[in-house]
Structures are given as structure tokens and as C-alpha cells.
Amino acid sequence: MKKILKAALLATFSVALISVAHADGHGWKPSGPIKMIIAFAAGGGADTQARLIADDIQTATGWEVIPEQVTGKGGVNALVALKDMPADGTAIAMVVTESLGYNAAASKGSGIVPSGFTGLTTTAGFQMGVVAKADKGWSSFEDMLAEAKNGNLRFGTMSPRLSDLAFLLGEAQGVEFNIVQVAGGRAVMNGVQAGDMDLGFMAGIQRKGVASGDLVNLASALSEPLVQTPDAPTFADLGVQFNADGYFVFVAPGGMDPKARDAITAAIVEATKSGQASGMINNAFGGAVTIQGAELDALLQSDFESASALMAAVQ
Amino acid sequence: MVFGGFLLGITVGATPGLAGPMAMAISLPILISVFGFSNDALLPVLGFLIGIMKGATVGGAVPAILFNTPGTPDAYMTTLDGYPMAQKGEAKRALRIAHFSSASGDTFSDIVLVVCAPFLAILVERYLDLPEKTALLILSLAFIASVIGGSVGKGVISMGLGLLAAMIATGEDFYPRLTMGQSSLAEGIPIAAAVLGVLILGEVFKSLEDLHRTTQSNTMSQVASGQSSALSHNDLRRLLPYIGRSALIGTCIGALPGIGSTLAATLGYTTAKRHYVTAKPDNAPDFGEGAPEGIAATEAANSSVSGANLIPVLSLGIPGNAAAVFLILAMDSIGGFNPGPSVFRLGGGIGDSVMNPEMVMVFGIFTAMFLANALNWTIGGIFMRLVGVMARIPKNRLLPIILFLTLTAIYVQETSMFAIWITIFFGLLGYVMRRVGMSPLPFVIAFILAGNLEATARQAFAATGADPFFLLKSPIAFIFIALAIFVVAYNLRRPLS
Numbered sequence: 001m002k003k004i005l006k007a008a009l010l011a012t013f014s015v016a017l018i019s020v021a022h023a024d025g026h027g028w029k030p031s032g033p034i035k036m037i038i039a040f041a042a043g044g045g046a047d048t049q050a051r052l053i054a055d056d057i058q059t060a061t062g063w064e065v066i067p068e069q070v071t072g073k074g075g076v077n078a079l080v081a082l083k084d085m086p087a088d089g090t091a092i093a094m095v096v097t098e099s100l101g102y103n104a105a106a107s108k109g110s111g112i113v114p115s116g117f118t119g120l121t122t123t124a125g126f127q128m129g130v131v132a133k134a135d136k137g138w139s140s141f142e143d144m145l146a147e148a149k150n151g152n153l154r155f156g157t158m159s160p161r162l163s164d165l166a167f168l169l170g171e172a173q174g175v176e177f178n179i180v181q182v183a184g185g186r187a188v189m190n191g192v193q194a195g196d197m198d199l200g201f202m203a204g205i206q207r208k209g210v211a212s213g214d215l216v217n218l219a220s221a222l223s224e225p226l227v228q229t230p231d232a233p234t235f236a237d238l239g240v241q242f243n244a245d246g247y248f249v250f251v252a253p254g255g256m257d258p259k260a261r262d263a264i265t266a267a268i269v270e271a272t273k274s275g276q277a278s279g280m281i282n283n284a285f286g287g288a289v290t291i292q293g294a295e296l297d298a299l300l301q302s303d304f305e306s307a308s309a310l311m312a313a314v315q
Numbered sequence: 316m317v318f319g320g321f322l323l324g325i326t327v328g329a330t331p332g333l334a335g336p337m338a339m340a341i342s343l344p345i346l347i348s349v350f351g352f353s354n355d356a357l358l359p360v361l362g363f364l365i366g367i368m369k370g371a372t373v374g375g376a377v378p379a380i381l382f383n384t385p386g387t388p389d390a391y392m393t394t395l396d397g398y399p400m401a402q403k404g405e406a407k408r409a410l411r412i413a414h415f416s417s418a419s420g421d422t423f424s425d426i427v428l429v430v431c432a433p434f435l436a437i438l439v440e441r442y443l444d445l446p447e448k449t450a451l452l453i454l455s456l457a458f459i460a461s462v463i464g465g466s467v468g469k470g471v472i473s474m475g476l477g478l479l480a481a482m483i484a485t486g487e488d489f490y491p492r493l494t495m496g497q498s499s500l501a502e503g504i505p506i507a508a509a510v511l512g513v514l515i516l517g518e519v520f521k522s523l524e525d526l527h528r529t530t531q532s533n534t535m536s537q538v539a540s541g542q543s544s545a546l547s548h549n550d551l552r553r554l555l556p557y558i559g560r561s562a563l564i565g566t567c568i569g570a571l572p573g574i575g576s577t578l579a580a581t582l583g584y585t586t587a588k589r590h591y592v593t594a595k596p597d598n599a600p601d602f603g604e605g606a607p608e609g610i611a612a613t614e615a616a617n618s619s620v621s622g623a624n625l626i627p628v629l630s631l632g633i634p635g636n637a638a639a640v641f642l643i644l645a646m647d648s649i650g651g652f653n654p655g656p657s658v659f660r661l662g663g664g665i666g667d668s669v670m671n672p673e674m675v676m677v678f679g680i681f682t683a684m685f686l687a688n689a690l691n692w693t694i695g696g697i698f699m700r701l702v703g704v705m706a707r708i709p710k711n712r713l714l715p716i717i718l719f720l721t722l723t724a725i726y727v728q729e730t731s732m733f734a735i736w737i738t739i740f741f742g743l744l745g746y747v748m749r750r751v752g753m754s755p756l757p758f759v760i761a762f763i764l765a766g767n768l769e770a771t772a773r774q775a776f777a778a779t780g781a782d783p784f785f786l787l788k789s790p791i792a793f794i795f796i797a798l799a800i801f802v803v804a805y806n807l808r809r810p811l812s
Contacts, residue, residue, distance in 0.1 A: 072502050073489050080498065107489030154778045160487070180445075180777045181487060182770065196445050196778070 028263035033064040037093035039078035050094045056275030075099025087253040089260030101303030102161035118256040119296040122247035124285035126203035129217040148175040156188040156200025172239035320363035324370020362683040369687040376413035389617035392584040396609030420562040420615030424622030445775035450795035452768045457799035461806035469753040477761030499733045512738040517745015554611045561616035569623025583616025
């Protein structure tokens with residue numbers, strides 16, 4: 001125990017030293033404590049990730065970071081809260097790309113559009129798969145499909161966008177799913193484990209279950225194959241022209257000072273690569289993915305625009 | 316670690332306004348930053364959390380008995396008999412009874428957990444599908460509303476208010492419902508604010524008014540002068556049937572996912588009350604007037620949930636109450652443990668070693684639980700008696716402290732002034748409810764279960780392919796619904812005593 005503690009202390013200390021040097025290079029400092037809005041329920045994987053990043057930034061740069069939960073409505077509540085805060089680097093939020101995409105497009109009254117925010121960086125991607133329990137006896141998507149033709153299977157999803165995708169998947173394959181929308185990926189996994197649902201979307205949480213043989217990735221809901229099950233077909237292979245590509249992303253209010261943007265982005269990226277957060281991200285989300293700058297702006301804008309196409313497709 | 320968590324748990328439980336889950340919520344991030352994310356970290360962290368969980372269940376009885384303010388929602392029924400006993404100068408005796416029943420209920424439940432966790436959970440899950448779960452929740456609410464308090468009507472109103480409050484800004488749509496354009500309400504009403512407001516602030520307001528009316532500082536109790544506070548064998552023999560019955564009820568309820576200890580305490584208490592009427596010695600006090608059996612029944616029931624609660628947690632990964640939620644969160648954030656049926660599989664598992672490492676972990680957790688039990692039996696009692704000194708604090712000093720602690724606890728948790736205003740609003744609501752003789756408990760339980768009820772109902776509806784009669788199609792669900800209607804109707808017809 002003592003050994004571990006010592007090692008941990010030493011590691012944190014050396015990381016702190018390296019990063020202090022790194023952050024100083026940018027020559028920017030926040031004018032006060034940074035409020036970090038977290039759009040996820042306290043204690044979950046996403047929340048833990050955000051809090052560890054906050055910790056790492058604080059140790060590395062000495063800036064004071066205060067995490068605060070603003071949950072609900074798929075991240076839209078958090079964005080509404082962030083929108084009118086000062087754009088001087090003292091307010092940032094962690095949401096998912098879907099919050100600024102489909103969810104923003106679906107909640108028109110909230111006035112949330114990607115151009116109203118400054119994207120900082122993504123931290124990790126989703127390994128979104130269509131997952132079923134192994135003891136269903138399905139080893140591939142076709143096995144599941146054969147049974148879906150006999151009767152309506154229950155398909156668990158965790159957001160309206162994913163419900164739309166599940167519907168389109170059924171349509172493309174000529175079957176009808178009973179789509180059960182629950183709150184969060186963990187609830188889908190619970191439902192599938194307990195037999196309340198036959199299959200469902202899981203965004204990386206299935207990793208251990210698949211490794212131990214309890215769960216099976218039937219398909220990848222991404223534009224690319226899943227890292228863990230590269231043989232599973234993608235949504236494009238299955239005749240669905242939309243996908244569930246998505247990332248955890250840090251954003252700030254629109255019109256942020258580029259210096260502040262660069263400094264905070266660098267601090268977050270550093271945390272996802274070397275801090276405590278990096279261990280957690282590797283463990284839970286299969287490694288850091290940091291898309292920033294113009295590339296991120298384009299990603300957010302195209303997500304927002306394709307949302308209406310997806311909504312039109314399910315009408 | 317278990318020891319540290321246990322002491323913290325008792326203290327927290329014994330402090331009015333702080334509850335075990337809250338302490339667990341605050342300790343989890345601290346623990347993780349101390350121990351890191353390696354697999355070795357899991358046991359110490361879980362040990363600490365289990366310590367808090369157990370300590371808080373025992374400790375929760377302390378403020379309930381001494382100050383008439385339950386430290387945890389499950390201890391509410393303890394106030395009914397505990398506080399009258401304290402007023403009669405029997406505070407120490409009441410604490411001893413609470414400790415004894417709590418510890419025995421807990422131990423019983425842990426034994427059941429170890430023996431039948433895998434079988435029971437899988438059986439429960441196999442027979443209860445989404446429509447049945449919805450029906451079961453409706454049945455629990457109907458039962459609570461009609462059994463607690465003197466009047467079925469008031470119980471149902473109290474429950475309805477709880478459901479209404481929980482509806483604010485929840486649901487699946489992208490706009491927050493029922494907020495009347497208030498952006499501060501867009502996240503919904505924080506559970507802690509509503510529950511602590513109604514239960515604790517409501518009581519504080521009422522007591523303050525009582526104090527003001529009687530205009531004398533009514534010192535709480537003169538602790539056990541002359542009378543022996545030790546429990547004789549005779550006492551124990553009298554209490555044991557009540558403890559046994561409640562422990563059984565608590566264990567069964569704990570094994571059902573999503574119901575939790577408050578219901579167990581209520582059921583334990585009401586069942587005991589019914590038996591007590593026939594078996595009571597002539598000169599003994601009635602339930603609600605300081606009957607030791609009341610304390611025993613409640614404490615045994617709510618403590619016996621904590622072990623059985625881990626049955627659905629470990630074998631299915633589904634939490635039964637707030638404490639279990641934090642245990643799952645800990646397993647989840649640290650990794651190396653994936654609650655689910657595979658946990659109980661011999662060999663294989665996640666690693667390729669001879670023994671399933673997850674199974675080893677589970678037995679580590681069991682060991683931690685029994686360690687906590689041992690602590691419970693030994694130092695738990697001494698500690699509780701120590702805190703018993705607090706009974707001498709006069710009420711006019713104590714009430715402001717409780718008020719302050721409660722509001723601080725809420726601010727710590729929510730970090731927003733708005734939550735404080737909401738708490739005070741619900742405090743006033745709780746005060747009004749008490750003044751009109753309406754029990755606040757159905758409100759609290761309805762508030763806690765509402766989200767679950769709505770979600771399960773929505774899911775059941777979707778899962779049955781949008782069948783509007785999903786609640787009546789399966790025989791089990793139909794029986795639950797029929798029972799729910801029957802419970803309310805039966806209690807309506809029963810003449811009020």
C-alpha cells in the first residue's frame with residue numbers, strides 16, 4: 001500500500017513539474033477560478049473523467065478549477081448555463097458532441113447552435129456498438145436478425161438520436177424493433193444483463209463484458225469498425241446512412257480569446273495524455289482522442305447540420 | 316479502512332441532516348484520488364464505503380431517538396417510538412435497543428446475502444419483467460399511501476404531491492416540463508433538497524413553533540436517572556420476535572431492486588404494530604408512545620436491507636438504493652470489477668487465472684461486511700452511547716444547529732443558493748403537512764420512486780410494442796395492480812382507530 005502511494009505521489013509530482021513548464025510557455029492565466037460545468041450525472045464514468053481532468057489541470061498549472069454539475073436534456077441544460085458566461089476562460093463545460101449536434105437541433109427553443117460556442121478539444125471517443133448478451137446464443141448480426149423476424153425484439157437506447165438510429169436500422173433490415181429509451185449507457189447495460197432488453201447501444205461500457213464473453217458486439221454503430229470486434233459490420237454495411245460517431249468534448253462560450261483557448265486546450269490535452277485522467281480514459285474509453293481547432297469546429301457544425309437530415313429520415 | 320468508514324458512518328448517521336449516501340458521495344472522489352485506479356484500490360475503497368453504509372444505518376437511529384429528527388430517511392419510523400422513550404428519560408435504553416436490533420438485522424441480512432445472492436437475484440429478475448416492475452412500484456406506492464398515517468386520503472394527497480414535485484423538469488423531452496420558464500428549475504428539484512426539506516426542516520419549523528408557544532426551553536430529556544438502561548434477557552426475549560420478523564421483511568425487500576430501506580422500515584413497523592396490538596402486556600406503552608418493540612422492528616428492518624441490497628448489485632449490477640448506487644459507482648470508476656451474473660462464475664472470468672478474480676473480490680467484500688458487523692456489535696454500541704450525551708443539549712440550542720447543518724449539507728452537495736431556497740420551501744411544505752396531520756413519508760417515498768416509476772412505465776410501454784394495457788396483460792402485473800387497488804379500498808373502508 002505504502003509503495004503504491006509513494007509511486008503515485010512521485011508520478012503526480014513529476015507530471016506536475018513537466019506540465020508547469022509546459023503551461024507556462026503559453027503565458028496565459030485565467031483572471032479567476034475556472035468553472036467547469038459537467039453535463040453528466042455525478043459519479044458516472046464521464047463525471048469521473050471530467051473531475052480527474054479538473055484535478056490534473058489544477059496540479060499542473062496551479063489554476064483553480066471548480067467542477068459543477070448541470071445535468072439533463074442530453075447536455076442542453078449545461079450548454080444553456082454556459083452560453084451567457086464570460087468568454088475569458090473562466091467558464092468551460094464538458095458535454096458530448098451529440099449535445100451540440102442532434103440535441104441542440106432538437107431543442108429549438110433553447111437557442112443553442114454550435115456557432116455560439118468555442119470548441120476546445122475532444123477527450124475520448126465512444127466505441128458505440130450494438131450489443132447483446134452472449135447467452136442469447138447470437139454470435140453475429142445475422143443470428144439476431146433471424147430472430148427479430150419472428151417477433152419484435154427490444155432494443156435499448158440512451159438518447160433520442162440513438163432511438164432514431166435504431167429505428168432506421170430496423171427499417172433498413174426489414175424488421176421492427178420495440179425501442180426502449182433509458183437514461184444512460186449503464187441503464188442499457190443493466191437492461192440487457194437483466195433480460196429486460198434483447199439488445200442495445202453501448203458506448204464503450206461493454207468492453208469488459210465482451211472481453212469476458214458475457215456480451216457480444218453484434219455491429220458497430222460507428223463509421224468505422226469497433227476496435228474490440230473489428231469483424232462486426234458497421235451501420236453503413238447494414239444500409240443505414242447515418243452513424244453514432246461521437247466524442248466527449250470541452251467547450252467554452254462563443255468568441256473566446258484565442259490565447260485562452262489555446263492555453264486551456266493544451267492543459268486539457270496534457271491531462272488526457274499524462275495525468276490521472278489518462279489512466280482512467282484508457283481504462284474506460286479505450287484511449288484519448290483529441291480533436292481541436294478548426295477540425296473540431298467543422299465536426300461540431302457538420303454534426304448539427306446532419307441532425308436535421310436524420311430527423312427528416314425517421315419522419 | 317472498514318474501521319475508518321464505520322466511525323465516519325456512525326458520526327454522519329448520528330448527525331441530523333447528514334446521511335450515509337451523502338458521506339459516500341463526498342468520500343468517493345477523495346478515496347479514488349488517494350488510492351488510484353489499480354485493481355488493488357478496489358477493496359480498500361469499497362471497504363470504506365461499506366463501513367460508512369453500515370455505520371450510518373446504526374447511527375441514523377441516534378438523532379431519531381434523541382431529537383425526533385431522523386438522520387436518514389429510513390429512521391423516520393424510529394422517531395415514532397424512540398423520541399417518546401427519550402422524553403420519558405429512557406434515551407439510553409432506546410439507543411441500546413436500536414443498536415441491538417440494528418446489528419442483529421444487519422448480520423442476519425449479510426448471512427442471507429452470502430448464502431443466496433446468486434440464486435435469489437436471478438429468480439427475481441427472471442419473473443419480473445418491465446410491466447411487472449411498473450406494477451410492483453405502483454403497489455408499493457399504494458401500500459405506503461394507505462398504511463402510513465391516520466388517513467388514507469391524506470396519505471394519497473401526500474404521495475401525489477411527491478409525484479408532482481418529482482415531475483418537474485424530468486422526462487425525456489428536450490424542454491424542461493412544468494418549470495414555468497424558470498431556468499433554475501430546469502435541472503429538476505434536487506432529491507436532497509426536497510427530502511431533507513420536508514423531513515428535517517419541516518420538523519424543525521414545527522418544533523420551533525411549539526417552543527415559541529410554550530415559551531419555555533423545554534430541555535429534551537434527563538438521561539436515564541436511576542433506571543437501569545441495560546437490556547435484560549427478558550427484554551431480549553420479548554424483542555426477538557419483532558426483530559426476526561422485521562429482519563426477514565427487510566431482507567426480502569432489499570433483494571428487490573429499486574425499493575430500498577425506507578419501505579422496509581415502514582413495512583417492518585406496521586407489521587409489528589399489528590402483532591403488538593394482540594400481544595401487548597397491559598401496562599406497556601402503545602406503538603407511537605414509546606414502545607421498545609417499535610424501535611426494534613424499525614431498526615431491524617432498515618438495517619437488514621443493507622446486506623440484501625447487495626444481492627441485485629453484485630449479481631445484476633442494479634442498485635436497490637442510494638448507498639448501493641455509490642458502491643456501483645466505485646466499482647465502475649476503478650474498474651477490475653464488472654457486476655453481473657459472471658461475478659459468481661467459478662474460474663475463467665476476466666483474467667485467465669485459475670480462480671475468477673471477480674469472485675475473489677466478492678468474497679473480499681463479504682469479509683469487509685462481516686468486519687463491519689463485528690465492529691457494529693462491539694464498539695458500535697459504546698459509540699452510540701457516547702453520542703447519547705447529546706441528549707442533554709436543550710432544544711432551543713439544538714434546533715438552530717440542526718437547521719444550520721442541514722442547510723450546509725445541502726449547500727455542500729448542490730453548491731447553489733437556489734437549492735437552499737428550494738429546501739426552505741419544502742421545509743414550509745413539511746411544516747404545513749405536519750400541522751394538518753398529513754404524514755410526510757408518502758411524499759418522500761413517492762418523490763424518490765417517481766423517476767423510477769415513470770421510466771419503468773415508459774420502458775414497459777415501449778417494450779410491449781406500445782400496448783396501452785401492458786399493466787393488465789401479464790398475470791403477475793395484474794395481481795400487483797389488483798392488490799394496489801385492494802389495499803387502498805380496504806384501508807378506506809376500515810374504521811379509523
